[in-house]
Amino acid sequence: MLAILSFIVMVTLAKADNLLSVQVLWRHGLRTPIDTYTNDPYDDAFFGVPDGELLKHGMEQHFTRGQQLRKMYVDDLKFVSPKYSRFETFVHSSDYPRASASVLSNLAGFYSDSPTFPTGIQSWPSGWTPIPIHTVPHDDDYLFCVPESPTCPRFKQLQDQRMQTRDFQDFLAANWRLFATINANSGDPESYSYWSLYMMHQVLVIEKDCNLTMPDWVTDDFWAQLDAANLAANDFILGAEGFGLPLDQEMFRLQSGLMLKDWMDNFEGAINGSSTLKYVVYSGVKDQILGLANADYASTISCELWERNGQHFIKFLFSDNIDEEFRTFTRLLPCCNDDLCPLADFKAFIQPSIASDLKKECNA
Numbered sequence: 405m406l407a408i409l410s411f412i413v414m415v416t417l418a419k420a421d422n423l424l425s426v427q428v429l430w431r432h433g434l435r436t437p438i439d440t441y442t443n444d445p446y447d448d449a450f451f452g453v454p455d456g457e458l459l460k461h462g463m464e465q466h467f468t469r470g471q472q473l474r475k476m477y478v479d480d481l482k483f484v485s486p487k488y489s490r491f492e493t494f495v496h497s498s499d500y501p502r503a504s505a506s507v508l509s510n511l512a513g514f515y516s517d518s519p520t521f522p523t524g525i526q527s528w529p530s531g532w533t534p535i536p537i538h539t540v541p542h543d544d545d546y547l548f549c550v551p552e553s554p555t556c557p558r559f560k561q562l563q564d565q566r567m568q569t570r571d572f573q574d575f576l577a578a579n580w581r582l583f584a585t586i587n588a589n590s591g592d593p594e595s596y597s598y599w600s601l602y603m604m605h606q607v608l609v610i611e612k613d614c615n616l617t618m619p620d621w622v623t624d625d626f627w628a629q630l631d632a633a634n635l636a637a638n639d640f641i642l643g644a645e646g647f648g649l650p651l652d653q654e655m656f657r658l659q660s661g662l663m664l665k666d667w668m669d670n671f672e673g674a675i676n677g678s679s680t681l682k683y684v685v686y687s688g689v690k691d692q693i694l695g696l697a698n699a700d701y702a703s704t705i706s707c708e709l710w711e712r713n714g715q716h717f718i719k720f721l722f723s724d725n726i727d728e729e730f731r732t733f734t735r736l737l738p739c740c741n742d743d744l745c746p747l748a749d750f751k752a753f754i755q756p757s758i759a760s761d762l763k764k765e766c767n768a
């Protein structure tokens with residue numbers, strides 16, 4: 405009885421609430437390692453695709469993710485139309501092949517049960533509609549500003565300063581065994597830089613995700629220590645709190661400031677009626693927005709704008725990977741104490757992280 409009652413209440417509430425806009429961002433699916441080491445038994449030829457590109461498994465992950473998002477926003481909420489319209493859906497992708505291949509796979513899933521356009525072309529893939537995506541060349545891309553790109557010297561400078569701190573250097577020194585093992589086995593020139601740990605971790609984690617047999621020198625102990633070191637350092641070098649330093653607001657803004665501005669503009673446009681967009685996609689976001697050292701493949705954040713009694717609220721949802729349900733995490737944000745958070749509160753909270761001219765800030 406209680407269950408029925410709460411169901412009725414939910415339905416009533418849902419009717420009073422009005423979804424105005426959805427913005428999703430995600431990590432790419434399973435890909436090949438970006439860099440590798442000289443003695444790596446698994447090279448590009450082994451994987452069959454060049455370094456950093458999406459694997460078949462990664463395409464499948466995003467195809468599934470697209471179907472899940474379709475169920476949420478097309479089938480269940482009846483918010484996005486089943487048939488693609490550029491006035492409703494807008495797709496940003498970074499210019500990395502793994503990001504654009506991820507979004508193409510995802511959209512194939514999102515629009516898979518749609519009235520396909522076109523029809524009647526011989527050999528056209530069944531159930532597939534080409535969805536336009538928007539990309540900007542790396543060197544001009546401040547939306548998906550990425551730490552390793554040359555577009556943001558200021559970020560690199562701040563990152564180098566972090567890596568030079570006493571606490572961080574002590575941490576590297578304490579991990580001397582890792583450097584010794586890597587230097588003895590990689591076949592690469594000897595290195596004691598954090599980047600050699602970082603590179604080895606990203607190669608091995610992917611090869612493990614692909615269920616490949618590890619070389620003998622990659623013992624369980626070595627892997628556990630490397631994984632722990634990566635977990636401790638990865639968010640820190642992107643600006644998160646750690647090693648005696650607080651979160652670096654400027655590093656956060658340099659990575660995410662333009663995307664946050666875009667989100668707020670899209671919400672504003674949905675509220676004031678200047679925009680008809682309902683579903684905006686960002687493919688190629690790395691871990692920086694939430695600072696997740698080990699964000700899983702196809703992990704996805706959805707940011708929704710709701711209207712209730714003339715007031716505007718945002719709601720954040722997250723799913724770790726395609727096997728995990730979406731769950732709200734809005735109340736985890738310091739500025740929100742409910743799963744619907746007043747838009748004005750969120751805006752005030754992120755104000756210091758919003759950038760209007762990142763190119764200028766990056767080159768300051």
Ligand SMILES: *[C@@H]1O[C@H](CO)[C@@H](O)[C@H](O)[C@H]1NC(C)=O
Nearest residue numbers: 434459461462612613614615
């Ligand atoms: C690796 O093995 C696990 C467990 O059997 C399986 O779920 C997963 O799909 C495999 N990964 C790949 C890339 O084949």
Ligand SMILES: *[C@@H]1O[C@H](CO)[C@@H](O)[C@H](O)[C@H]1NC(C)=O
Nearest residue numbers: 668669670672673676677678
């Ligand atoms: C509506 O919001 C957009 C995005 O912030 C802004 O550019 C535009 O000027 C606003 N239009 C009106 C009529 O307020």
